Amino acid sequence: MRGTSGLVFVLTAALALSGCANDFLREAGAEVDEGGFGNPNMNNTLLMTGQASYTVALAERFAREVPSTITFPFNSAALTPEAQTTLRRQADWIRQFPEVRFRVYGHTDLVGSNGYNKALGLRRAKATVAYLSTLGISTSRLEAVASFGKTQPVVQTSGPEERNRRTVTEVTGFVKGHPMLLNGKYAAVIFREYVEGATRQHPEVAQTASEVDPGQ
Secondary structure: OHHHHHHHHHHHHHHHHHHHHHHHHOOOOHHHOOOOOOHHHHHHHHHHOOOOOHHHHHHHHHHHHOOOEEEOOOOOOOOOHHHHHHHHHHHHHHHOOOOEEEEEEEEOOOOOOHHHHHHHHHHHHHHHHHHHHHOOOOOOOEEEEEEEEOOOOOOOOOOOOHHHOEEEEEEEEEOOOOOOOOOOOHHHHHHHHHHHHHHOOOHHHHHHHHHOOOOO
């Protein structure tokens, strides 16, 4: 028994030391790696080496950071209050990137003829562009408006479906000849944004400053 216990102890100690050795050889911070570490560096490498499109990168970021879709009432191109709220968020994002062009695509549900829905989708796209222009977005940057009518439904149903009655705003490229654009380099655009962000006073600092008694 004593020999068996000794063997178990030795094996346990060896496994523990092996685990410590593995931990020792791991890079700092590896214990909090959720599986996404390195992805930003990989993405930067792809961009810098031309293996990924700057336009695609911006399009993915736009879709990730703001809602790109608004929906419409049945047989209507009128913007609801909810749609206007979403478009204001889109406009806030678009204003950060004066070098970037966008396109708005109109869609309908499957009720009605192809011709009618093609025209309805275009009216919805134009309504979206018109509202964005009231928020200070130049129509020259909204590259074009297009309509897919009822050809690309989100939900396959022949009845009325709000999720199909929509417009989608997408990044489509860069403004040619823009003075602030360095050969269309996405990294330069992002760098400028970061620099501007660093110069703005943090909200908590501003609030603290406003609470200080000037007489003290």
